[in-house]
Amino acid sequence: MRILAALSNSKQLIDIFNNDEDIHESTAKKVFKKDVVSSDERRKAKAVNFGIIYGISDWGLSEQINTSVKEAREIINSFFEAFDDVAQFLRKIVLEASKEGFVSTLFGRRRYLRDFNSSNYQTREFAKRAAMNAPIQGTAADLIKIAMIDVDCLLENGNYKSKMVLQIHDELIFKIHKDEKDTLLPLIKQTMENVKQIGVPLKVEGGCGKTFFDAK
Numbered sequence: 001m002r003i004l005a006a007l008s009n010s011k012q013l014i015d016i017f018n019n020d021e022d023i024h025e026s027t028a029k030k031v032f033k034k035d036v037v038s039s040d041e042r043r044k045a046k047a048v049n050f051g052i053i054y055g056i057s058d059w060g061l062s063e064q065i066n067t068s069v070k071e072a073r074e075i076i077n078s079f080f081e082a083f084d085d086v087a088q089f090l091r092k093i094v095l096e097a098s099k100e101g102f103v104s105t106l107f108g109r110r111r112y113l114r115d116f117n118s119s120n121y122q123t124r125e126f127a128k129r130a131a132m133n134a135p136i137q138g139t140a141a142d143l144i145k146i147a148m149i150d151v152d153c154l155l156e157n158g159n160y161k162s163k164m165v166l167q168i169h170d171e172l173i174f175k176i177h178k179d180e181k182d183t184l185l186p187l188i189k190q191t192m193e194n195v196k197q198i199g200v201p202l203k204v205e206g207g208c209g210k211t212f213f214d215a216k
Contacts, residue, residue: 005199007139097131161180
């Protein structure tokens with residue numbers, strides 16, 4: 001959602017993140033046009049927030065939030081009415097991708113899409129969803145790769161005994177030396193949050209434990 005806010009230059013979304021608000025509660029208030037929303041309305045807004053990135057359909061959303069297709073369609077339409085700049089951004093991506101044959105991440109990495117002219121409707125629709133999703137997911141992948149390089153430099157330049165051992169999507173797993181925990185955790189967090197300035201603050205949370213489950 002932070003990357004969507006940055007790429008679409010949505011002032012409303014950027015303000016939500018700059019003010020460190022709950023993104024799902026804030027969007028729920030706009031979608032349902034209320035000052036106070038229920039936990040169920042927040043849940044529905046959360047599904048829309050993440051679904052928009054994947055070009056979710058009204059049928060797909062209705063399955064996720066267990067509601068009618070009509071209500072799901074109304075929720076999606078309400079989101080795009082509230083965040084018109086996001087709607088314009090996604091439409092622009094699909095239009096440009098259909099003309100150019102590719103989409104790009106914030107850092108210029110491309111994904112080529114050849115199915116916009118397919119005779120198969122489902123294939124064309126998949127190409128549209130991929131066009132909307134790839135710049136966002138691809139930028140997230142770029143950011144974590146750059147973060148891995150920066151954190152590796154941090155560990156090497158500081159002659160730390162701790163090691164980075166695994167990447168899982170947007171998470172990094174470390175084997176932290178017991179004497180370096182208190183020093184390294186804030187340094188790694190700071191390094192990752194400042195990997196690139198994209199116009200929206202990047203927020204990193206971390207934990208420590210004997211197992212991955214405990215660290216979560």
